[in-house]
Amino acid sequence: MSADLPRVLVVEDEPAQREVLSYNLEAEGFAVSRAETGDEALILVEEDAPDIMVLDWMLPGVSGIEVCRRLKMRPETRAMPIIMLSARSEEVDRVRGLETGADDYVIKPYSVVELMARVRAQLRRTRPAAVGQQLDYDDIHLDAETHRVTRGDLPLKLGPTEFRLLSTFMEKPGRVWSREQLLDRVWGRDIYVDTRTVDVHIGRLRKALCQHGGSDPVRTVRGAGYALG
Template sequence: MAVPTAPLVLVVEDEPAQREVLAYNLEAEGFRTARAANGEEALLLTAEESPDIIVLDWMLPNVSGIEVCRRLKTRNETRAIPVIMLSARSEEVDRVRGLETGADDYVVKPYSVSELLARIRAQLRRTRPATVGQELSFGDITLDSEQHKVFRDGNAVKLGPTEFRLLAAFMEKPGRVWSREQLLDRVWGRDIYVDTRTVDVHIGRLRKALCKHGGEDPLRTVRGAGYALG
């Protein structure tokens, strides 16, 4: 029932061939993609899909990439999403303008797909480290996403794939309160229908596994809001 939740990359490019080639290469590397052909569509998809990172062309019809970036970075709900700006403008003043508008990185066209992929992974190491093989730790809990292993106070913790992804989400953002709906989107994916009560069942399993060798329950239930680590 559970599906892998690879990072979702929103590709915003008005040139169809470039958009499809980039999306194809991202999917070949294991990413999920959403695609927008203009600025309005990019803003709509960002609100609907909550992408993990946005690859944004500067030159877009109607609403420019710079304006899209500015709007995203001024909204609390979207300002933390990394934005990589693509542009044929190679002058220093244009790079500076893109970065000052809020872009997290700036790539000049024509670009190497392998370099762009490396830059995407670099941004995701900061925002979703478990998805790019980073080892995470919180208190006495360690999660090794490459080897798919979890340890608590030196003891191996056996988790199913869903519990592992739940723990990874919590450990990427300790202290953040996740609603059941947010956990469903992150762990199960938006395309899968799962009852929100299923989240409670898997949280219970995760708690039991983490406390099997002793220690306090590291997960906190926030009444009326959801769950948090720490």
């Protein structure tokens, strides 16, 4: 998957529905991967966890509700938003889906436009920079839509990789990111990059953030990785 675009995994066993969903998500600027079964979805998440999953309830083999339950039980995928799609419209079914951990529940047939809005709403909560939101940390302001960064109202010059690194840090200040996690988020798994490259770009980011003075907000956590603040 592309490292620049917000990543969506569509899990739908009906080919026409899967392609319609994928086409519209790609047209909205998402990087889309596809799965036909629950087992395939679990494997894909294990290999490269997406930013959000659109998951059909009725799947061959492992059901969507079981996929949701398993992912929400795992600490590494618990925070990943899951939008459940289902023809089950009874209140008891909606409650079951949400209690299993789904972040949203959409009844078939659904409006594609509304579903796109729901996907963006979930991403605003977990990956705000990916959907063009503005982020602030201390005196640093990042506008993801215009790709502009300021510190203390002074513009900062950042390369594209340093911008993606800063976006990642500013979405979750205080979180410690390992080099491997930063490689997955910023460079993507489709490209081989040595982990030492992360250190090089962290150095460039630090220099850019301090180009007008001020303290370095990027913290090195020995043996673990890097964090903002």
